[in-house]
Structures are given as C-alpha cells and as structure tokens.
Amino acid sequence: MTDLAPRELRVLVAVAEQGGFSAAAVTLGMTQSAVSHSVRGSERRLGAVLFDRGRSGAVPTPAGERALGYARRVLRLLEVMGSEVRAASHGGSRGGGAGDGPEEVAGPLRIAAFRSAALHLLPRALGRLTERHPGIVPEVRIVREVGRGTAGEVLDGRADLGIATLGTTSPVPPELVGGVLVEEGYALVHPAGHPAPRSLPLIDWTENCTSYTRAWWAGQEWLPPATVQAEDDGAVLSMVSTGFGMAVMPELSLVGASPSVEITDLGPERPTRSVGYVTTPELAVSPAVRALIRELRAVAG
Structure with missing residues (x-):
C-alpha cells in the first residue's frame, strides 16, 4: 500500500516548484541529502521515477506530474480539514442549505x-x-x-x-x-459605422473556443480564414475598435466594449458556449x- 506522509508530499512539491533538490532543501530547511533520500523513498513506494535528474536540476516525469497533482490536492485537503475543524470547534456550522445559518x-x-x-x-x-x-x-x-x-x-x-x-x-x-x-452566444464585432463590415479581415485569437464555432463557421461562406492572430480577446477588441478588422466573439468578451465597435447579432443559429x-x-x-x-x-x- 502506498503510504506517503505529508512531509514527503511537501518535499515532492518543493522539488518541483524549486526545480531542484538543493533549492528545495533551502526552502524546506533540510539538507540536500535528506531531500534526495525522501524523494527516493517516495519513488520506491510508488514504483515510478518521479524526477529526471540532470545538471539543470530536477524535472518531473509524466509519472511525477501525476503524483504532484495528487500531492498538492492532498496537502490542500489537510489545510481545509484544519480550518473546518477549527471553525467547528468555535461554533461554526457545516450548513449549506437554504435554511441553514x-x-x-x-x-x-x-x-x-x-x-x-x-x-x-x-x-x-x-x-x-x-x-x-x-x-x-x-x-x-x-x-x-x-x-x-x-x-x-x-x-x-x-x-x-x-x-x-x-x-x-x-x-x-x-x-x-x-x-x-x-450559456453565452457569439456575435459579430466590427468598427462602428463601417459600411461593409463583412468585407474586413477576420481577427481571431488562440484561446477563442473554436470547438464551439467550428460547425457553424464552416457553413459561413462570408467568413474568411483569420489573417490576424492576436494574443487575447482584449487585443482583438482593441484592433477591431481601430478599424483593423472584424471578429466573432463570445458575449463575456464584449462586456464594456468601446462605443467605437458595433456588435451585430448572428441570428438564431449563432454558436454558443457554456461557461461553468x-x-x-x-x-x-x-x-x-x-x-x-x-x-x-x-x-x-
């Protein structure tokens, strides 16, 4: 059975965050040999190499990344447990329902x-x-x-x-x-007052949820391939506001849009995305x- 103590989990996280055994040792107030010993013990019990060691430091392996996710989550649960128990001891309520205090x-x-x-x-x-x-x-x-x-x-x-x-x-x-x-819909965004906004170049950004728009996008003959890839939706909106092009954007990205841009509804068949x-x-x-x-x-x- 895998049985790692919280101290061993903290060592794994520190090695990953500090990028090496020596730096982790300084952070934890331990010797480098103690850190190395702890990691080797964790690897032995988990049955996997967790870090690739090299001159540049220690880099988590794929198995190490998985272990680190669990380690951080376990350590966080211990923190939450402590705060909830302390609250309960001072009269806090577990509650949660509409009628609870x-x-x-x-x-x-x-x-x-x-x-x-x-x-x-x-x-x-x-x-x-x-x-x-x-x-x-x-x-x-x-x-x-x-x-x-x-x-x-x-x-x-x-x-x-x-x-x-x-x-x-x-x-x-x-x-x-x-x-x-x-659930938010997408809209066409273009410079306000432009006589032919659909003739403008299309601006997009990597983070745009094209998975939600792909089928719709493929059926829009008027939409050209994006010729400009901006860093984020804020940059897209800024470029549209200066007349550089048009964009198809979700509603959250359009909150507080400048008066220099116009937002046109794409109709009942417009794409949508779920935010949760x-x-x-x-x-x-x-x-x-x-x-x-x-x-x-x-x-x-």
Whole structure:
C-alpha cells in the first residue's frame, strides 16, 4: 500500500516548484541529502521515477506530474480539514442549505479563471462572497483556456475551483465535478459605422473556443480564414475598435466594449458556449467552495 506522509508530499512539491533538490532543501530547511533520500523513498513506494535528474536540476516525469497533482490536492485537503475543524470547534456550522445559518468560512480560496471570466464574471461573485464571508481570502490566477486550461489547474492541485468552458468537446474531466453557470452566444464585432463590415479581415485569437464555432463557421461562406492572430480577446477588441478588422466573439468578451465597435447579432443559429465551474469531489463539499459556487450562480443567473 502506498503510504506517503505529508512531509514527503511537501518535499515532492518543493522539488518541483524549486526545480531542484538543493533549492528545495533551502526552502524546506533540510539538507540536500535528506531531500534526495525522501524523494527516493517516495519513488520506491510508488514504483515510478518521479524526477529526471540532470545538471539543470530536477524535472518531473509524466509519472511525477501525476503524483504532484495528487500531492498538492492532498496537502490542500489537510489545510481545509484544519480550518473546518477549527471553525467547528468555535461554533461554526457545516450548513449549506437554504435554511441553514451562516457558516464560519475563512482562509485562502484559490481560483483559476480564463481572462474574460476573470474580468467580467468573477469580480461580482467575489464581491458578494467576501461581503458574506470576510474571512475568505480569494487568490485568483488568470489561465489561458487552451490545452488543459483551468481544469488542469484544479487537477494539478494549484486551484480549488476553475472557471472553465464546458461542452461536448471539453467536458468536465472524470476526476472532477462541475456545472454550467451561463450559456453565452457569439456575435459579430466590427468598427462602428463601417459600411461593409463583412468585407474586413477576420481577427481571431488562440484561446477563442473554436470547438464551439467550428460547425457553424464552416457553413459561413462570408467568413474568411483569420489573417490576424492576436494574443487575447482584449487585443482583438482593441484592433477591431481601430478599424483593423472584424471578429466573432463570445458575449463575456464584449462586456464594456468601446462605443467605437458595433456588435451585430448572428441570428438564431449563432454558436454558443457554456461557461461553468470545475472542482474536485472532495473540495466541492467544503464551505468556501460551496459558498463561491452559490455566488457564481447568483450573478450568472
């Protein structure tokens, strides 16, 4: 049976974050030999090499990345356990239902969100959350929603909850739980007053959820291939506002758009995407995560 102590998990995480055994030893207040011994013991019990050692330091192997995700999540659960037990000992409630009394919720709450959600959806939810639970300290990281995206941050134990795009092409990973918060449509965005906006060059960005628009996109003969790839949706909107081109963008990206751009509805067949949350089954029942989900649903509804 695999039986790693929290101290051994912290050693693994420190080696990965510091990029080597020596730097991890300094961070942990241990000797390098003690760190090496701990990692070797963990590798022996897990039956896999967790780090590639070299002159440039220590780099997690694929097995190591998987182990690190579990290590961070276990360590986070130990933190949550401590805070919840302390709250319970001072009269806090597990609660959670509509008729329950206020919960004593405190401590850090780590959130990963893609840019438009972090700018236009999350702030309102966090404002409501911290008003009701001033002891919660939100820690927000903006993560590009490409590849493993925000769900990957949760799986890797770097976030308690991720604001993610969900759908048939990007479902909730089987190790996580989640739900849809809002369905948002796409619109055509172009310089205000332009006489022929569909004749303009098309601007796009890597993070744009083309998986949601691909079938629709293929049927639009007027849409040319994108000739400009911007860094993010903010850059796209800026380029459109200066008359550089047109774009097809989701509603969250258009909140607070400049008067110099015009937003044209694409009709009932327009593409849509689902924006939701993902978290681990264990953290889904924690008071802080439940409270955030409630506020996200409130502002999204």
